[in-house]
Each structure stands twice: as C-alpha cells, then as structure tokens.
Ligand SMILES: NC(=O)c1ccc[n+]([C@@H]2O[C@H](COP(=O)([O-])OP(=O)(O)OC[C@H]3O[C@@H](n4cnc5c(N)ncnc54)[C@H](O)[C@@H]3O)[C@@H](O)[C@H]2O)c1
C-alpha cells in the first residue's frame with residue numbers, strides 16, 4: 165500500500181509538471197502518449213487504493229494561465245472529457261440513447277459570443293475557469309461568419325485549428341521563434357494567443373463549431389437535440405465539425421468509418437467525441453469535478469511497431485538549438501513507411517535511455533506524426549555531440565525548467581550558413597533556381613549541405629528530398645537541372661558568389677579583369693595591386709585579401725572550382741561602355757564603397773559625374789526611387805531616368 169501511494173505521488177508530480185508546461189507554457193516535456201499512459205496508471209492506482217491525492221490531475225482541470233492577454237471568467241466551466249480507447253465501452257456508455265459522434269479536434273477551444281448579429285467576444289478555454297480574451301484575433305480567423313442572421317445573444321464553443329498543410333508552410337516561414345512549433349496544436353495556440361492580430365491573420369486559423377451553449381433573446385426550439393443545434397449553426401454560416409448520429413447498433417461501424425478517414429484529414433484530430441443527443445437528459449446527469457457526464461472522448465488505440473534504432477541525427481535550427489532525431493529501420497505505420505521521429509530535446513532522449521541497435525516502439529501521434537513510445541532494450545550510451553554539426557564550434561547544454569536542450573555556442577551559426585548558401589545560389593551569383601531560403605535551411609538541418617560544393621551533389625540525397633514535404637519528384641528534377649546548368653558561369657559571377665564582404669558584382673568584374681580571371685593570382689595578391697584598380701578602395705581591398713588568407717576559404721574555392729567551368733576565358737577589352745554619359749549620384753550606396761568609388765568607376769568607363777541634376781544629366785543614381793530629396797524631385801520634373809546601383813551595373817556592362 166505504502167509503495168502504491170509513493171508511486172501515486174511520483175506520478176502526480178510528473179503529470180503536474182508536464183501539465184504545467186503544456187497548459188501554461190505551450191511546451192511538451194513528454195509526449196501525449198506518455199502523458200496519457202502515466203495518467204491511466206494513476207487512475208488505476210487511485211481505483212485500487214481508494215485514495216486520491218489532493219493535487220491529483222485526475223480531479224483538476226488545468227493550471228493557472230500566464231499571459232499578457234486580458235482574462236475573463238467563463239459563465240460555465242469548461243471541463244475536460246473522460247476518455248476511452250475501447251469501442252465496446254463507448255457502446256456501453258451510450259446505452260439506449262442516441263448520440264452524436266464527431267471529430268475531437270486538436271487545437272485550441274474557443275467560446276464565441278455573438279450579439280445583434282456580430283461577434284462581440286472570443287475567449288480561450290484557458291484553465292477551464294478563466295480564459296483569455298482574444299476577440300480581435302478571432303475576427304481574423306479564416307472562416308468565421310462576419311455577420312449572422314440571429315439577432316439575440318448566441319454563445320457557442322468550437323475549436324480553432326491549423327491544417328497540417330498550413331502548419332508545414334507557416335512553420336517553415338517562422339525564422340525567429342525560439343524553435344519551430346512541434347505540431348499544429350502548438351502553433352495554433354501560439355497564433356491565437358498573439359497580442360498583435362496581424363500575426364494571427366497570417367496563420368490561416370479555421371474555426372469549427374462543436375457545441376451551442378446558449379441562445380437568449382430570440383427564442384428558438386431545437387427539439388431538445390444536439391444535432392438540430394449543430395445544423396442550425398451551420399445554417400447561420402458557421403463551419404461545424406463533421407458529425408454522425410449513432411446508436412448502440414451503429415456506433416462500432418461509424419467509429420470505423422471515422423478511423424478510416426483520419427489519414428485524409430488535413431486538420432489535426434486526436435480522437436472522437438460522443439455526446440448524448442438528448443440535451444435535457446444530458447444536462448440532468450450533471451458533471452464530475454473534471455468531466456461532463458453527457459459526453460466522452462474516444463481515443464484511437466495507437467498502432468505501435470517495434471523496430472531498431474540505427475542512428476541519432478542532430479538537427480540544427482536557426483536559433484542554435486540542436487535537436488536529436490531518432491532514425492530507425494523503416495516500418496509501416498497507419499499506411500505509410502516511417503523511419504525518423506523527432507525526439508524534441510535531450511531530456512526526452514535521455515529518459516528513453518537510447519542506444520544504437522535498441523529495440524524501440526514507434527507510433528504516430530494523432531495517427532500522423534511519428535513518435536517514439538518506448539525503448540524496450542535501453543542500452544543507453546548515445547553521445548551528445550561536443551561539436552555543432554553545422555559549424556563545428558563547441559556545443560553547450562542548457563537547462564530550463566527541467567528540460568535539457570543542446571545549443572551551438574556560435575551565435576551566427578546557422579543563420580550565417582544559410583545566408584552564405586542563399587547568396588551563392590542567388591540570381592546574380594550562381595543562379596540556381598528552386599532553392600528558397602526555407603529549403604536551404606531544411607537541407608542544412610538534414611545534413612545534406614555542409615559546404616557550398618555539396619550543392620553539386622544533392623543527388624546523393626535524392627530519396628529523402630523527394631519525400632520532403634512540399635517537394636516531390638518534379639521539383640527535385642527541376643532543381644537538379646538548374647544546378648547542372650549553373651555549373652557553367654563567368655569568373656566574375658563566381659567570385660561574387662563567394663560572398664566576400666564588400667565585393668559586389670561590379671567589383672568582382674573589375675577584379676577579374678585586373679587578374680585576367682586567374683584565381684591563383686587573386687589568392688596571392690596584396691592590397692596594393694587591388695588599389696590600382698579604379699573603383700576599388702581600401703576597405704574592399706582589405707576584405708578581399710583577408711578572405712584569401714583563410715585556409716578554409718581556399719579549400720572551399722578549390723572544391724568549388726572542381727565543380728564548375730567558365731563560360732569563356734576572354735576578357736572584354738571594350739572598356740568605355742559609359743562614354744558621353746552624365747551621372748548624378750544621391751542617397752546611400754550599397755554596392756560601391758562610397759560615392760568616390762562609384763565616380764572613379766564611371767570615369768574609368770568614359771562617363772562623367774556632376775553634382776546637380778540638369779537637363780544635361782542622363783541618369784540619376786539613387787537606390788530609393790521614392791526619396792523626396794531635391795535631386796530626386798528635380799530628376800522627376802525633368803523626366804530624367806532614376807536608376808538603382810543594380811541597374812547602373814547592368815548598364816555599365
Ligand atoms: N504532453 C504533455 O505533457 C501533456 C500534458 C498535459 C496534457 N496533455 C494532453 O492533453 C490531454 C488532456 O487535455 P484536456 O483535458 O485539455 O482536453 P481533453 O483531451 O480532455 O479534450 C477535451 C476538450 O476537447 C475539445 N474538443 C475538441 N473537439 C471537440 C468536439 N468535437 N466536441 C467536444 N469537444 C471537443 C473540447 O474543448 C474539450 O474541452 C491529455 O490526454 C494529453 O494527451 C499532454
């Protein structure tokens with residue numbers, strides 16, 4: 165007995181800690197699978213011993229909510245739902261009643277109030293007693309009716325969700341959050357609870373109504389039926405959760421029907437909800453401290469497979485966070501083959517005591533996202549990398565609220581790396597199409613790209629790339645074709661693509677010309693020689709020389725030169741492309757070091773630079789076309805073309 169109570173105390177502690185992270189901080193320190201199984205163990209022990217500890221999560225709904233949003237008390241407490249994984253208990257629970265079975269949507273529950281046809285309030289479920297007021301955010305949900313026919317007061321509940329397809333897209337575009345969102349529920353919660361609804365608006369949030377709470381003012385009869393209520397909401401213009409009427413006779417088949425369809429769902433669902441259709445009878449049953457007695461949730465029995473852990477991959481993100489990913493022998497799960505599952509952080513990895521060759525159990529959370537449920541052999545011994553997989557700088561373990569995570573200590577690590585790749589592939593540089601910043605980030609994170617030259621060997625990762633969300637065979641083929649095409653380039657574009665500080669395309673051209681495209685000579689050069697080139701000043705010369713002093717850069721260039729060929733080795737002798745043209749320069753410059761450098765460049769090409777705009781001026785060089793400077797105004801008055809530095813460079817070629 166004492167043993168059991170101690171075990172209960174331990175479980176209560178663990179669950180409360182996880183619950184706090186989950187509800188208060190929007191974090192998961194254990195999987196839902198683990199949470200649910202610990203919870204079930206606790207329920208069993210409570211039954212067995214007849215004891216319930218005062219702080220047990222089985223009798224408390226949620227936690228205090230911490231956020232900057234205004235809070236409001238719910239008129240009617242928002243409870244949790246009792247759960248079963250067994251269709252037969254569901255059937256037994258229903259008895260001779262008629263029930264309504266619907267998807268249990270996995271997002272954020274919201275209570276909406278409409279008055280005189282308009283949305284006047286939206287409140288999150290929060291801890292069940294108090295929620296956060298998010299009215300302005302709800303107004304930018306994708307599918308809420310702006311105005312409804314009903315003029316009285318209508319209160320309804322529903323779930324705000326983000327579709328899987330949107331989740332992938334949105335998550336890919338989030339650069340600056342601490343780490344990417346783990347699942348659509350997580351992202352939805354973060355998006356709904358924004359202080360600024362512009363962000364909410366971009367997140368494509370959908371609202372599915374699942375329950376009418378009350379109507380006041382204009383009386384309507386609903387024949388005492390939940391289904392009739394849902395249909396009425398539909399007529400008002402709400403998107404209503406898909407539901408089916410069930411009886412004891414049909415419930416098993418209908419559950420099967422839903423289960424078969426879950427894979428096609430684009431919105432996340434973690435089970436089904438069964439509610440009695442008879443409203444009055446349902447209400448007469450009352451509630452327990454935690455659950456209403458008129459409804460129950462059904463969770464799918466997760467399909468679990470045993471497999472062998474073959475590798476731990478370390479995946480870096482832009483913020484420096486490095487997360488472990490379990491790679492295992494491929495298994496069939498819920499109709500697809502899976503071979504990788506994120507472990508989210510070091511704590512989760514360590515709790516599983518993973519070792520290579522271990523027998524691990526895999527399942528799909530919500531039947532979609534692969535997760536490790538357990539490790540049966542627990543040999544342990546996975547080494548935590550001391551070096552970042554991206555930049556090879558030292559890593560550091562950080563501990564926050566009992567969660568250990570691995571970070572790269574190099575502040576610019578991935579961001580810098582991504583930048584150098586995006587620059588290399590950009591149009592004026594190597595011009596490789598199909599490599600957005602988001603794609604590059606994923607390729608780096610997956611370990612396909614370490615150095616620039618790896619871009620020419622993406623074929624090695626063909627299978628994984630084709631499998632990647634939003635990729636597919638066709639985009640893969642296009643990408644490879646574009647990379648192959650880029651292998652032939654000009655020396656100046658290549659030099660520019662290296663991303664040497666202060667070396668824009670025009671400077672790269674000047675330098676290539678001076679060195680007759682000889683990269684060996686460029687490597688050995690001193691500033692003096694560079695300074696003889698009109699248009700090249702001290703700052704440019706210094707960064708050039710410094711770049712070529714670094715051994716790692718020389719290796720990088722050697723590796724790249726093996727992959728590419730130059731279009732033509734001949735150098736244009738034609739130099740005077742700007743003969744007889746008069747320029748005025750205004751505003752700040754990005755490509756040239758300063759105005760003087762640009763002036764020298766123009767003069768070297770036969771042009772002229774003057775100080776003020778007159779009818780004799782051919783071009784005003786100004787990066788900011790909308791600027792209200794006097795030169796800009798004058799040029800517009802006289803109809804003189806205003807060009808950016810970029811356009812100027814094209815012109816001067
Ligand atoms: N990973 C963790 O550390 C951790 C911690 C705490 C809780 N959890 C997860 O949260 C679960 C418990 O969460 P809970 O108690 O907040 O909610 P719940 O799972 O009991 O779900 C009940 C809620 O589902 C919503 N819902 C969605 N679709 C619905 C529909 N069609 N009809 C009616 N209601 C619908 C309602 O808001 C309802 O209140 C656990 O089972 C666990 O999986 C995980």
Ligand SMILES: [Zn+2]
Nearest residue numbers: 552555572577
């Ligand atoms: Zn790093």
